[in-house]
Amino acid sequence: MRTTNPDDAKLRDLLRQSRPAPPLPPRFEDSVWRRIDRSEAPAGKPETVAWLDRLLERLLRPRLALSGIAVLLLLSSVAGVLSGSETAKRSAQERYLAAVAPATVR
Amino acid sequence: MRRSLLLAVALVVASAALCFAAYRLAGHFSARHLARTTDDLDWLRVEFRLRDAELARIRQLHEGYLPTCRGFCDRIAAKQRELQAALDRGTNVTSAVELTLADIATLRAQCQAAMLRHFAEVSRVMPPEQGRRYLTEMQRLTLGFHEQVENRMSGEALGPHGHR
Numbered sequence: 675m676r677t678t679n680p681d682d683a684k685l686r687d688l689l690r691q692s693r694p695a696p697p698l699p700p701r702f703e704d705s706v707w708r709r710i711d712r713s714e715a716p717a718g719k720p721e722t723v724a725w726l727d728r729l730l731e732r733l734l735r736p737r738l739a740l741s742g743i744a745v746l747l748l749l750s751s752v753a754g755v756l757s758g759s760e761t762a763k764r765s766a767q768e769r770y771l772a773a774v775a776p777a778t779v780r
Numbered sequence: 781m782r783r784s785l786l787l788a789v790a791l792v793v794a795s796a797a798l799c800f801a802a803y804r805l806a807g808h809f810s811a812r813h814l815a816r817t818t819d820d821l822d823w824l825r826v827e828f829r830l831r832d833a834e835l836a837r838i839r840q841l842h843e844g845y846l847p848t849c850r851g852f853c854d855r856i857a858a859k860q861r862e863l864q865a866a867l868d869r870g871t872n873v874t875s876a877v878e879l880t881l882a883d884i885a886t887l888r889a890q891c892q893a894a895m896l897r898h899f900a901e902v903s904r905v906m907p908p909e910q911g912r913r914y915l916t917e918m919q920r921l922t923l924g925f926h927e928q929v930e931n932r933m934s935g936e937a938l939g940p941h942g943h944r
Contacts, residue, residue, distance in 0.1 A: 730784040734791070743795050750799035754806025761807065762814035766823035767921075773820040774845065775895055775922045776853050 824902075828910040837905045845898045852891035859884045895922060 708731075733739065819825075821842060825835050863880040899918045903911035 727784065730788050734784060734787055739791060743791075743798065746795055746799050747802050750802040751806040754803040754808075755810040757803070758807035758810030758812075759814055761811040763823070763827070765811075765815050766817070766826070770820050770823045771921060774842070774849065774898065775918075776849065 824914070828906055828914055830906065830910075834905055834907075838902050841898065841901055841905070845894075848894055848898075849891070852887060852894065856884060856887050856891065859887060892922070 733742075821835065821839060824830060824838060830838065859880055863877065863884065866874065866877045866880055896919070899915055899922075903915040905911075906914055
């Protein structure tokens with residue numbers, strides 16, 4: 675039978691102090707709970723659902739989602755500027771046409 | 781899974797709304813910023829990359845042509861009023877109505893001829909390549925509409941891009 679030696683406890687304390695625990699990564703708890711959820715989920719989940727699950731999980735990471743939205747916003751703004759310049763060009767053309775070729779003769 | 785899916789759908793909807801708003805706002809502001817000019821010839825300057833001297837000469841031609849154009853417009857409008865009065869007098873197409881219609885057509889043709897002469901004059905002031913492009917564009921914009929109507933009325937089939 676094993677007995678507890680008081681020196682062992684001291685040694686354990688010393689070892690713990692000599693190896694300080696690194697800080698936990700961000701959202702560590704979330705990912706732990708997610709893993710627990712996944713491990714407790716009923717087995718035999720269809721492959722496509724699991725794949726979709728993984729994909730959603732990846733897409734919903736804040737950094738990725740925010741960069742995606744930022745890129746889309748940038749593209750939309752550029753498209754808006756292009757379309758606005760096209761509208762301005764059309765109205766300038768209409769202005770010239772109205773001056774030199776009135777609608778009655780067009 | 782269900783929560784993630786709902787979150788993803790909400791994110792997609794919110795992003796779509798944001799992108800749409802950004803598109804409309806950017807379009808509105810750029811159109812307003814670019815269309816601030818009140819110069820009738822601004823389109824020519826930008827589209828046909830005119831130099832100051834060319835633009836000044838075209839402005840002279842433009843200002844010389846405007847009274848002619850207005851004169852034709854006034855005469856066409858007067859004839860149209862005459863036509864309306866003749867039509868209001870009865871339901872028959874009388875010889876007076878026919879005559880007024882012919883007058884309007886003649887005036888329109890004279891006006892179009894003056895317009896085309898003006899376009900040709902303007903095109904000669906531009907660099908040759910731009911001048912050709914201007915003339916083609918103006919003919920398309922001012923005469924193309926009638927061609928389309930006539931082609932539709934005659935029932936002739938058009939090519940894949942509206943060309944024969």
